[in-house]
Amino acid sequence: MSTDPSDAVQAQERQLRLAQARAEEGSRARIAFLANMSHEIRTPLTAILGFAETLGERLTGHDLELVRIIQRNGEQLVQLISDVLDIALAESGSLPINVCACDATRVLTDISDRMRIRAEGKGVAFCVEIDADVPHYVRADPVRWRQVLQHLIDNAVKFTDRGRVSVRLAYEPSEPSGALEGQLVCTIGDSGTGMSAGQIEFLTRPFSQGDASMVRRHGGAGLGLALSKSICTLMGGSLELSSRLGKGTTATVRIAAPAFSESEVGATSDGVRIPLHTSTSADRPPELPKLSGRILVAEDGPDNRRLLAFILKAAGASVTMAVDGEEAVRAVTRAAEEGEPFDAILMDMYMPVMDGYLATRLLRERGCMVPIVAVTAHALRGDREKCLEVGCSDFCTKPINRHRLLDMLSFWMNRQLGTAITIPPETDTEVC
Numbered sequence: 001m002s003t004d005p006s007d008a009v010q011a012q013e014r015q016l017r018l019a020q021a022r023a024e025e026g027s028r029a030r031i032a033f034l035a036n037m038s039h040e041i042r043t044p045l046t047a048i049l050g051f052a053e054t055l056g057e058r059l060t061g062h063d064l065e066l067v068r069i070i071q072r073n074g075e076q077l078v079q080l081i082s083d084v085l086d087i088a089l090a091e092s093g094s095l096p097i098n099v100c101a102c103d104a105t106r107v108l109t110d111i112s113d114r115m116r117i118r119a120e121g122k123g124v125a126f127c128v129e130i131d132a133d134v135p136h137y138v139r140a141d142p143v144r145w146r147q148v149l150q151h152l153i154d155n156a157v158k159f160t161d162r163g164r165v166s167v168r169l170a171y172e173p174s175e176p177s178g179a180l181e182g183q184l185v186c187t188i189g190d191s192g193t194g195m196s197a198g199q200i201e202f203l204t205r206p207f208s209q210g211d212a213s214m215v216r217r218h219g220g221a222g223l224g225l226a227l228s229k230s231i232c233t234l235m236g237g238s239l240e241l242s243s244r245l246g247k248g249t250t251a252t253v254r255i256a257a258p259a260f261s262e263s264e265v266g267a268t269s270d271g272v273r274i275p276l277h278t279s280t281s282a283d284r285p286p287e288l289p290k291l292s293g294r295i296l297v298a299e300d301g302p303d304n305r306r307l308l309a310f311i312l313k314a315a316g317a318s319v320t321m322a323v324d325g326e327e328a329v330r331a332v333t334r335a336a337e338e339g340e341p342f343d344a345i346l347m348d349m350y351m352p353v354m355d356g357y358l359a360t361r362l363l364r365e366r367g368c369m370v371p372i373v374a375v376t377a378h379a380l381r382g383d384r385e386k387c388l389e390v391g392c393s394d395f396c397t398k399p400i401n402r403h404r405l406l407d408m409l410s411f412w413m414n415r416q417l418g419t420a421i422t423i424p425p426e427t428d429t430e431v432c
Helices: 005-056 061-092 104-121 142-158 197-203 212-218 224-234 302-314 325-337 356-365 383-390 402-413
Strands: 100-102 125-130 138-140 164-172 183-190 238-244 248-256 294-298 318-322 344-348 372-376 394-397
Touching: 005 061, 005 302, 061 224, 100 142, 104 125, 104 142, 104 164, 138 142, 142 164, 142 183, 142 224, 142 248, 197 224, 224 238, 224 248, 294 302, 294 325, 302 318, 302 402, 318 325, 325 344, 325 356, 344 356, 344 402, 356 372, 356 383, 372 383, 372 402, 383 394, 394 402
Parallel strands: 125 164, 294 318, 294 344, 344 372, 372 394
Antiparallel strands: 100 138, 164 183, 183 248, 238 248
16 A cells, blocks of 8 residues: 555545536436437427417407416426526536627616516516616627516516506716726616525525425416526626515626727628527517518428428428438438529428438538528527537527518528529539
């Protein structure tokens, strides 16, 4: 037996490295499991929410209200799935933060407009104050900014039965020395049930839930505060909570958000659009975008094929279906040979026989210039980049937002990406 102290130190270091490797492997396995479950649940939810929206357009009165309940609960399930996956990613340090031009005020007003209806329906006053010096655009992740505000304002309304909910958005500019970047500061106060110090500490832990009686009365998964705190930290800020039982709660959100000059907004790089804020149906006019042209839909799920066909045909497009990537490649090749190439392709990335990644790569290798929009139920860091790397033009996540999908297709179908190349009958080296 060795008595050299250095041997003992080295053995201990090996044990620590082994323990760390096992922990990292366990974290990756958990994220992979959650991502797979997210995919499996999001896929049928696409059909559920899509057809519920379609049905709702044809109903009125009590029947319409029943459909709205289906939609509302389906959307809550989507949010819950996203939160569970996001908090696992945040714990592992791999939650994506994508900084771009963010219209922080518009995001807040969009959320507030919807929350005000809920609050006033309970007899609770809802007040929003936005300081005049808040920049029009800041450098921040609009998706995460919306996610944090949505959770905190939703909690404030949910746990307040009388009194008021107040929201104030302010801006702390960068210091001239550059020692401190500009920060968005949003304060959400309520006169609701409040929390004890112990409940706050418990609720800001991942995968936890507060007092059982609060949950039974108001519902909730106990993920929102923990996730919001993690997001604020990742965005270079913080989430501070102060509360008194029976008196209410005040949440103060800070995120790093340097002012973004308007001359920089709307810039494009290599044909990729820079979003100004997170799109939601509330941001858009009621009119759906119209399409004209031929679209190929590659999707293995029969219900989702039917839904996509309905949406696209209603928008004015001619639709051709493929059930896997191999069939999609043949359809694109045949259309080019016949001199009637497609104007856009919707490509599900996870299909049998040949997946969307390989199908897209083959089409691009053969010279296909048609816009290809990836459709996937996966939403992990790198999924979008993986789709773009194989040649996809854009990326759409399930469940599909109809407005967003039609806007995306309209953008790419109106964009001149190149002249379609017709394939001679006995040649397979190029596709449209």
